[in-house]
Amino acid sequence: MKIAILGYGTVGRGVDEIVGKHTADVEVARILELPDRLADERMTSDFRDIVEDPEIALVVECMGGLEPAHTYIIEALAAGKSVVTSNKAVVAEYFEEFASQARCSGASLLIEASVGGGIPWIASIEKVRRIDEVSSFSGIMNGTTNYIVDAMAKNDADFDEVLAAAQALGYAERDSSADIDGIDVKNKTIISACVAFDVSCTKEFPVSGIRTLTNGDLDVLRGMGRGVKLLGRGVRSDGRYAVSVEPVAVPLSSLEANVPSNFNLISLEGSTIGPLKFYGQGAGMLPTGNAMVQDIIDFANGRRPTYDFSARLAYAPELLTSDYLFRTTASLPGGEGVASGYTILRSLTSEKARELLDDALEKDPTSFMAALPQED
Amino acid sequence: MKIAILGYGTVGRGVDEIVGKHTADVEVARILELPDRLADERMTSDFRDIVEDPEIALVVECMGGLEPAHTYIIEALAAGKSVVTSNKAVVAEYFEEFASQARCSGASLLIEASVGGGIPWIASIEKVRRIDEVSSFSGIMNGTTNYIVDAMAKNDADFDEVLAAAQALGYAERDSSADIDGIDVKNKTIISACVAFDVSCTKEFPVSGIRTLTNGDLDVLRGMGRGVKLLGRGVRSDGRYAVSVEPVAVPLSSLEANVPSNFNLISLEGSTIGPLKFYGQGAGMLPTGNAMVQDIIDFANGRRPTYDFSARLAYAPELLTSDYLFRTTASLPGGEGVASGYTILRSLTSEKARELLDDALEKDPTSFMAALPQED
Numbered sequence: 209m210k211i212a213i214l215g216y217g218t219v220g221r222g223v224d225e226i227v228g229k230h231t232a233d234v235e236v237a238r239i240l241e242l243p244d245r246l247a248d249e250r251m252t253s254d255f256r257d258i259v260e261d262p263e264i265a266l267v268v269e270c271m272g273g274l275e276p277a278h279t280y281i282i283e284a285l286a287a288g289k290s291v292v293t294s295n296k297a298v299v300a301e302y303f304e305e306f307a308s309q310a311r312c313s314g315a316s317l318l319i320e321a322s323v324g325g326g327i328p329w330i331a332s333i334e335k336v337r338r339i340d341e342v343s344s345f346s347g348i349m350n351g352t353t354n355y356i357v358d359a360m361a362k363n364d365a366d367f368d369e370v371l372a373a374a375q376a377l378g379y380a381e382r383d384s385s386a387d388i389d390g391i392d393v394k395n396k397t398i399i400s401a402c403v404a405f406d407v408s409c410t411k412e413f414p415v416s417g418i419r420t421l422t423n424g425d426l427d428v429l430r431g432m433g434r435g436v437k438l439l440g441r442g443v444r445s446d447g448r449y450a451v452s453v454e455p456v457a458v459p460l461s462s463l464e465a466n467v468p469s470n471f472n473l474i475s476l477e478g479s480t481i482g483p484l485k486f487y488g489q490g491a492g493m494l495p496t497g498n499a500m501v502q503d504i505i506d507f508a509n510g511r512r513p514t515y516d517f518s519a520r521l522a523y524a525p526e527l528l529t530s531d532y533l534f535r536t537t538a539s540l541p542g543g544e545g546v547a548s549g550y551t552i553l554r555s556l557t558s559e560k561a562r563e564l565l566d567d568a569l570e571k572d573p574t575s576f577m578a579a580l581p582q583e584d
Numbered sequence: 585m586k587i588a589i590l591g592y593g594t595v596g597r598g599v600d601e602i603v604g605k606h607t608a609d610v611e612v613a614r615i616l617e618l619p620d621r622l623a624d625e626r627m628t629s630d631f632r633d634i635v636e637d638p639e640i641a642l643v644v645e646c647m648g649g650l651e652p653a654h655t656y657i658i659e660a661l662a663a664g665k666s667v668v669t670s671n672k673a674v675v676a677e678y679f680e681e682f683a684s685q686a687r688c689s690g691a692s693l694l695i696e697a698s699v700g701g702g703i704p705w706i707a708s709i710e711k712v713r714r715i716d717e718v719s720s721f722s723g724i725m726n727g728t729t730n731y732i733v734d735a736m737a738k739n740d741a742d743f744d745e746v747l748a749a750a751q752a753l754g755y756a757e758r759d760s761s762a763d764i765d766g767i768d769v770k771n772k773t774i775i776s777a778c779v780a781f782d783v784s785c786t787k788e789f790p791v792s793g794i795r796t797l798t799n800g801d802l803d804v805l806r807g808m809g810r811g812v813k814l815l816g817r818g819v820r821s822d823g824r825y826a827v828s829v830e831p832v833a834v835p836l837s838s839l840e841a842n843v844p845s846n847f848n849l850i851s852l853e854g855s856t857i858g859p860l861k862f863y864g865q866g867a868g869m870l871p872t873g874n875a876m877v878q879d880i881i882d883f884a885n886g887r888r889p890t891y892d893f894s895a896r897l898a899y900a901p902e903l904l905t906s907d908y909l910f911r912t913t914a915s916l917p918g919g920e921g922v923a924s925g926y927t928i929l930r931s932l933t934s935e936k937a938r939e940l941l942d943d944a945l946e947k948d949p950t951s952f953m954a955a956l957p958q959e960d
Contacts, residue, residue, distance in 0.1 A: 226856055230715045326857045328711065335704065338881050339606045339874055463849075463863065466842050473839075475863075480602055480870040481702045487839065487851075487861035494856040498715055505714050510886070 209508055212238040212258040214280055215271035216245070219294055219321075222497025223268055227504070234504055237264060240271075240280075255280055259287050266507060268500055269293040278302055285309040285317065292503040294321035294496050300395035300411075303402055307515040316512050318503035323396040324349060326495025327488040328502070329474050333403045334513060340478030342404040346441045347474030348467050349396040351490040352380045352387040353418050353438045355470040361426050361435065367419075379470050389417035390438060390453040397440035401451050404476065405444045406519035409451060413523070414562035416454040420576040425535055428547050429457050429578070432533075435465035436578050441528065448524035452558035455578040457533060463487075525559040530582065532561045536568040536575035552580065585884055588614040588634040590656055591647035592621070595670055595697075598873025599644055603880070610880055613640060616647075616656075631656055635663050642883060644876055645669040654678055661685040661693065668879040670697035670872050676771035676787075679778055683891040692888050694879035699772040700725060702871025703864040704878070705850050709779045710889060716854030718780040722817045723850030724843050725772040727866040728756045728763040729794050729814045731846040737802050737811065743795075755846050765793035766814060766829040773816035777827050780852065781820045782895035785827060789899070790938035792830040796952040801911055804923050805833050805954065808909075811841035812954050817904065824900035828934035831954040833909060839863075901935040906958065908937045912944040912951035928956065 211227070213220045216239050227234050236250060238261065243253040258264055259280075267284040269291060271277045277298045281291050286309055293299060299306065299322050310317045320330045324347070336342060348354050352374060359370040371388070374380035386392045394415045401409040418438050429436055434457040442451045458464045463485060467473045472490030477483050489495035534540055534551045541564070543551035553564070561577060568575040587603070589596045592615050603610050612626060614637065619629040634640055635656075643660040645667060647653045653674045657667050662685055669675060675682065675698050686693045696706045700723070712718060724730050728750060735746040747764070750756035762768045770791045777785040794814050805812055810833040818827045834840045839861060843849045848866030853859050865871035910916055910927045917940070919927035929940070937953060944951040 222856075226715060230856070327860065328708065332704065335878065339602060339877055461842050461844075463839050463842055466837050466839055468837075478874075480598075480606070481874045482865045482868075482871055483863075484703065485861075485863035487859075487863070489858045492858075495858055498854075498857045501715055502711065 209233060209265050210235050210237040210263045211266045211268055211504065212236070212240065212264050213268045213270060214240040215269070216241045216251070217270065218493045219496045219500070220270035222493035223270060223500050226494065226497045226501045231501060231505065233508060255283070259283050259289070264289060266290045266292060266504060268504070269295055271295065272297070274298055274301060281306060282309055285315045286313055288313050288315050290316040290318065290507055292318045292500050292507070294500055296322040296392065296395040296399060300398040303399065303515065304408055304517050307517070311514065316507055317515070318507060318513060319399065320503045321496050321499035323399050324472050324474050324486070325351070325488070325490040325492065326499050327472055327474060327486045327490065328499070329486055330403055332484065332486060333400070333476060336476060336478045336481060336484065340480050343445065343477050343479065344441070344443045345400050345404050345474065345476040346439055348437050348464060348472050349440050349474060349490065350387055350393050350438060351470030351472060352384065354467060354472070355379045356388070357418060357421065357436060357438070358468055360421070360423060364423060366423065367421055388419050390415045393438060393440040393453045397442060397451050397453055400440065401442045401449065402515060402517065404442060405449050405521060406516040407449055407521045408517040410523045414452045414454065414558045416562055416565060416577065418455055420574050421455065422576065425576050428550055429533070430460070431547070432457070433460055434458060435460055437464050437467070443527045444521065445527055447521055448527060449521040450523065450525050450527035450558070452528050454558060454562070457578045457580050459583050525557040528558040529555055531580040532556050532577055533580055534564070534568065534575065534577050536572045538568040538571035538575060540564060540568065585609060585641050586611050586613040586639045587642045587644055587880065588612070588616065588640050589644045589646060590616040591645070592617045592627070593646060594869045595872045595876070596646035598869035599646060599876050602870065602873045602877045607877060607881065609884060631659070635659050635665070640665060642666045642668060642880060644880070645671055647671065648673070650674055650677060657682060658685055661691045662689055664689050664691050666692040666694065666883055668694045668876050668883070670876055672698040672768065672771040672775060676774040679775065679891065680784060680893050683893070687890065692883055694883060694889060695775065696879045697872050697875035699775050700848050700850050700862070701727070701864070701866040701868060702875050703848055703850060703862045703866065704875070705862055706779055708860065708862060709776070709852060712852060712854045712857060712860065716856050719821065719853050719855065720817070720819045721776050721780050721850065721852040722815055724813050724840060724848050725816045725850060725866065726763055726769045726814060727846030727848060728760065730843060730848070731755045732764070733794060733797065733812060733814070734844055736797070736799060740799060742799065743797055764795050766791045769814060769816040769829045773818060773827050773829055776816065777818045777825065778891060778893065780818060781825050781897060782892040783825055783897045784893040786899045790828045790830065790934045792938055792941060792953060794831055796950050797831065798952065801952050804926055805909070806836070807923070808833070809836055810834060811836050813840050813843070819903045820897065821903055823897055824903060825897040826899065826901050826903035826934070828904050830934060830938070833954045833956045835959050901933040904934040905931055907956040908932050908953055909956055910940070910944065910951065910953050912948045914944040914947035914951060916940060916944065
C-alpha cells in the first residue's frame with residue numbers, strides 16, 4: 209500500500225522511520241514539505257501531487273494546526289483517500305465534518321494518535337464499546353503539564369524554572385499556552401467524549417490550566433494527602449453528559465498522582481469491564497509515530513472505524529460536581545478557610561468553579577483552583 | 585454464530601450474561617454442566633452433544649483445571665471448532681499442543697482472559713508486536729495476592745487474618761496455594777513469555793510467593809522507600825530470555841506500588857512505543873467474561889491469532905539479576921545486615937536467590953525474600 213505523509217517534522221519523521229524499518233507492505237511514496245526543504249525525491253511542496261495520485265490509498269497528516277491541515281484532510285477524504293492524523297486541534301474542531309466526508313466517499317478517518325500519543329486509547333474505547341457503555345473517562349492527557357507538576361513536586365522548584373527546563377528538553381513548546389492553559393487537553397477531551405459517548409461535544413465547557421500553580425499549593429495539597437494533576441474528564445448518565453478540564457487534587461496513593469515525568473495515564477469505566485487504565489508516552493517522535501503506523505496497519509487489515517454523533521445527550525454541568533480548593537486574595541462567596549489564603553467551597557459544578565476563578569483572577573491574577581473529588 | 589460454554593461457574597455465567605445482554609449475533613446454544621445441575625434446556629452433561637454439533641462454531645472453556653479441560657479443548661479444535669479459554673493452567677501446560685492442533689484443523693485458539701482477566705493484555709502484546717519487539721514484560725497478575733499485600737500494608741494486619749478476609753470476600757480460594765505460592769502467576773508468566781517472545785517457555789524457572797510475608801517485612805521495606813508486589817517478569821535480549829515470579833520491592837512512588845485491592849497492572853517495553861502499562865480487574869465474573877466475549881467478537885470479525893514457538897532463545901537466568909533482601913535466622917553466604925534479621929545480598933540471579941531461599945527455609949520456615957531492582 210502506498211501512502212503519503214503531510215509534514216516532515218518530528219512526528220512525520222517518526223512515521224517514515226517506523227514504516228521504513230518495521231512494516232513490509234506499506235511504502236511512503238510521497239511527502240509534503242515546504243518548497244525550501246525538499247531533501248528527498250519523495251518530497252513535493254504541491255499537495256496536488258498527492259491528492260491526484262491514484263496509487264496513494266492513505267494520507268498521514270502530521271502538520272498540526274487548523275489550516276491547511278483541515279483543507280488537505282477534507283480534500284484527501286473527498287478523493288477517497290483514507291486519513292490518519294495525530295492533529296487533535298483539527299479533529300476537535302472539524303470531527304463531524306471529517307466523519308461525514310469520510311462516510312460519503314467511502315474513506316476512513318483514523319485518529320489514534322490524536323489523544324494519548326502512543327497509548328492505544330481511541331482503539332481501546334472502541335473495543336470496550338463493542339460490549340459496554342462507557343460511563344466516564346478521565347486522564348492525564350498532556351505530557352508537558354505532567355512533567356511540570358511532577359518536577360515542581362519532586363524538586364521543590366518554581367513553575368517558571370521548571371517550564372524553562374521543559375522547554376530546553378523539548379517537552380514544552382516555546383509558546384506553551386496550549387499546554388499550560390489546558391487547550392491541548394480540551395481538544396483531547398472533546399475527541400474522547402465524541403468517541404466514548406457518540407456525542408457532538410460542546411466546545412463551551414470549563415477549561416482551566418496550571419499557569420498559576422505554586423509550590424505552596426502543592427504543599428497545602430500534600431498536607432491534605434493529595435497531589436494535583438491536570439485532568440480531562442467526561443461523564444455520561446441518563447441521557448446527559450458533562451466534560452471539563454481542570455487541575456484535580458488526586459489522592460497521593462492513586463495511580464494518577466504517581467505518573468512521572470511526561471507520561472500520560474487515561475482511564476475509562478465500562479459497565480461490565482469496570483475500570484481500565486492505560487499508561488504510556490503521550491507524545492514524542494516514535495510513540496506518536498507508532499500510534500499512526502498502528503492505524504495504518506489496522507486500515508490495511510480492514511479496520512474501518514466510523515463515528516456516530518447521534519446520541520442526543522443534554523450537556524449537564526451538574527454531573528461534574530465536587531468540592532474545590534481556592535487560593536486567592538479576592539473574596540469568595542462563603543467557604544471554609546483551610547490554610548492561610550486557602551478556602552474550600554463545597555459542592556460546586558466545574559462550571560461554577562471556573563466562574564468563581566474568573567472573578568478571582570480579575571482581582572488577584574495569581575489565583576489558583578483545584579477540584580477536590582471525594583476519595584473512592 | 586452459535587457457541588457453547590463448558591462449565592457454568594462464575595466465569596461461564598458471566599459469559600452467558602454478557603452474550604445475552606450485549607451481543608446481537610452470538611447465541612449460547614449449549615452449556616456443558618454436571619448431570620445434577622442441568623437447570624436450563626441448553627444444558628447437557630455430554631460433551632458429544634457439543635463437539636458433534638455442526639452448528640457450533642466456537643467453544644468457550646470455563647472449567648478450569650487440567651482435565652478434562654485439556655481433552656475437551658483438543659477435541660473441539662480437532663473438530664474444527666475454535667476455542668476461547670480463560671484457563672491459564674491448561675494453556676501454560678499445553679500451549680504448543682493446542683496451537684499446533686488449531687493450525688492443523690484451521691481453528692483458532694483465543695486466550696485473552698487467561699492473563700490479566702479483563703485487561704486487554706494478550707491482544708495488546710500482539711498489537712505491539714506488529715511493529716515492535718517486546719524486550720520485557722512485568723506485572724501484578726494475581727488479584728488475590730495484591731489484595732493481601734495491600735490490605736496488610738494499609739491495615740497493619742497479619743497475613744493469616746487478611747487471607748481469611750479475602751476468602752470471605754471471594755477474592756481467594758479456600759485452597760489458596762496456587763495464588764500465594766505464585767503458581768497462578770507462573771502460568772500467566774509462561775503464557776505472556778510465549779506470546780511476547782515467540783518462545784517455548786521453560787517450566788523450570790524460579791517461582792516464589794508471599795506465604796511468609798510479615799508486617800515487619802513491609803515496615804523494613806517501607807523504611808527503604810519501597811513496597812512489595814508479587815510480579816511475573818520476562819526479559820528478552822540478544823537471543824536469550826529469562827523469566828521469574830517473585831516478590832519484588834518496588835519504589836513507593838511507582839504505579840505498581842499503588843495498585844489497590846485485587847486489581848492487576850501489567851507492563852511491557854516495546855522498541856518504538858516505549859513502556860505501556862495496562863490496569864484493570866484481573867478476575868471476576870463480568871471482567872473475565874468480558875475478555876472472553878471480546879475474543880468471541882474478535883473471532884466473529886475475522887481475527888485469527890496464531891502462535892509461534894520458533895524463536896530458539898536460550899534460557900539465560902543472568903538476564904534477571906538484582907540485589908535481594910532476605911529475612912531469615914538461617915545463615916547466608918555474606919551480605920550486608922540492614923536491620924535486625926535482614927540481609928541484603930548483591931547481584932544475584934533470580935535463580936540463585938531462590939536456591940538460597942530454599943536453603944534458608946529448611947532451617948527457618950518463616951524466611952522471606954524480595955528482589956530489590958535498581959530504581960529507574
